[in-house]
Amino acid sequence: MISKEPMFGRAAFLFLVISCLGPSLALCVPATLSETGMNQEGVRSYTPQYPLWSDGALKKRGIFLPPGKKIETENPDHWLFPVGTKIWKEFSFPIAGRLRKIETRYMEKISDEEWAFATYLWDESEKETKLASEDGVKSHIQISSAPPVSHDIPSVSDCLRCHKRGGDPVLGFEAIQLSAARDTEAVHFEISPPTDMNLRELIETGKLTHNAPEFKNGSPRIEASSPKARIAAGYLHANCATCHNSQGSSLHTRMDLRHRMTAKTESELPVFAETIGKRTKVFSFPGVPQTLRVDPGSPETSALYGMMVLEGASHMPPIGANIVDKKGIEAIREWILSLKKQ
Numbered sequence: 001m002i003s004k005e006p007m008f009g010r011a012a013f014l015f016l017v018i019s020c021l022g023p024s025l026a027l028c029v030p031a032t033l034s035e036t037g038m039n040q041e042g043v044r045s046y047t048p049q050y051p052l053w054s055d056g057a058l059k060k061r062g063i064f065l066p067p068g069k070k071i072e073t074e075n076p077d078h079w080l081f082p083v084g085t086k087i088w089k090e091f092s093f094p095i096a097g098r099l100r101k102i103e104t105r106y107m108e109k110i111s112d113e114e115w116a117f118a119t120y121l122w123d124e125s126e127k128e129t130k131l132a133s134e135d136g137v138k139s140h141i142q143i144s145s146a147p148p149v150s151h152d153i154p155s156v157s158d159c160l161r162c163h164k165r166g167g168d169p170v171l172g173f174e175a176i177q178l179s180a181a182r183d184t185e186a187v188h189f190e191i192s193p194p195t196d197m198n199l200r201e202l203i204e205t206g207k208l209t210h211n212a213p214e215f216k217n218g219s220p221r222i223e224a225s226s227p228k229a230r231i232a233a234g235y236l237h238a239n240c241a242t243c244h245n246s247q248g249s250s251l252h253t254r255m256d257l258r259h260r261m262t263a264k265t266e267s268e269l270p271v272f273a274e275t276i277g278k279r280t281k282v283f284s285f286p287g288v289p290q291t292l293r294v295d296p297g298s299p300e301t302s303a304l305y306g307m308m309v310l311e312g313a314s315h316m317p318p319i320g321a322n323i324v325d326k327k328g329i330e331a332i333r334e335w336i337l338s339l340k341k342q
């Protein structure tokens, strides 16, 4: 509907909301990235301490919280964001000797129940962007030549496979990821510059409704008995718990790898309790019906490690990367090797 009245405000609004990507979620987003307000006042950078591996992409992230509004943090593990929250994640790859911006992913909370998901593709000059198709773009750009590997732009349904954990679908802007006591040993650790927003600042500036004791005044850490266990838990939280959580897209595996702020000890963390010495539910190695998720001391007979190394349909993670994450695999191997045989 286009209003005939010459009301600038209204016309500008109609112009902005021009793309509705899906029938079920009202996925209405602007046609270009600049119209999302990425450069508006109030957008802050942040850097999760346990990043997602995406074929070695370099990432920059930004968040806009509507002024005067708070994040509801009564449940320390499930933050609820105010309507109007916007989050961006920019992906760059080194291509032909130059770092090139390729895509910027975008999420916006458009009502109490709905989030819009979209991704914008950068042109070669890195000046213009256009909204990607809701079906994504397979082999969008070649990012390595030997062997040849391309970067895929995920479809909106793939966004939703990973961004699902009950409540708001935000994955990397949460207490453990924003801790001021950063895990410098994390796999693919990224430096958080002093201009970044972190948990301590969110608490001190009153942006959270509750300052839970678990937030440790802004510096929580994963409670694990050794650095190897902590690094593995952080890695699995960011890279695998996207689907493997109690409300995630692969909950039929009944394996929760998501970190839990409320866990006081290692044994209360599902990532350890549901894997070490525990049988798999759906997957087994050929001829080994009693496959264990984690076989202490033995990575090769552990499904958690084995499926990251496997090629083909059973490879984990099933989407999100075309280049296997050697450092991630090594961290899981080191952790399993460090566990005492039972």
Ligand code: HEC
Binding pocket: 048, 050, 051, 052, 053, 061, 087, 088, 089, 105, 106, 107, 117, 118, 119, 153, 154, 155, 156, 158, 159, 160, 162, 163, 169, 170, 171, 172, 173, 238, 239, 242, 317, 319, 320, 321
């Ligand atoms: C393979 C799983 C996966 C897929 C597929 C995926 N994401 Fe994400 N995304 C993540 C994880 C994990 C994070 C947080 C960690 C990080 O930022 O490195 C994240 C972070 C983000 C963020 C920053 C806010 C947040 O939730 O932390 C945005 C925005 C985003 N993704 C948008 C998208 C969009 C849009 C799509 C689809 C086009 C998509 N993502 C597909 C896993 C995924």
Ligand code: HEC
Binding pocket: 161, 162, 236, 239, 240, 241, 242, 243, 244, 249, 250, 253, 255, 279, 280, 281, 282, 283, 284, 293, 303, 304, 305, 307, 308, 316, 317, 318, 319
């Ligand atoms: C995009 C969603 C998604 C992501 C991300 C993901 N998985 Fe999975 N995973 C699945 C699905 C779906 C299955 C079940 C496969 C089936 O039904 O055949 C599965 C099964 C498994 C199983 C077998 C569990 C059992 O008890 O049978 C293991 C182990 C596993 N994944 C490990 C991982 C690891 C490790 C990562 C991260 C490196 C990971 N997954 C990331 C979707 C995902």
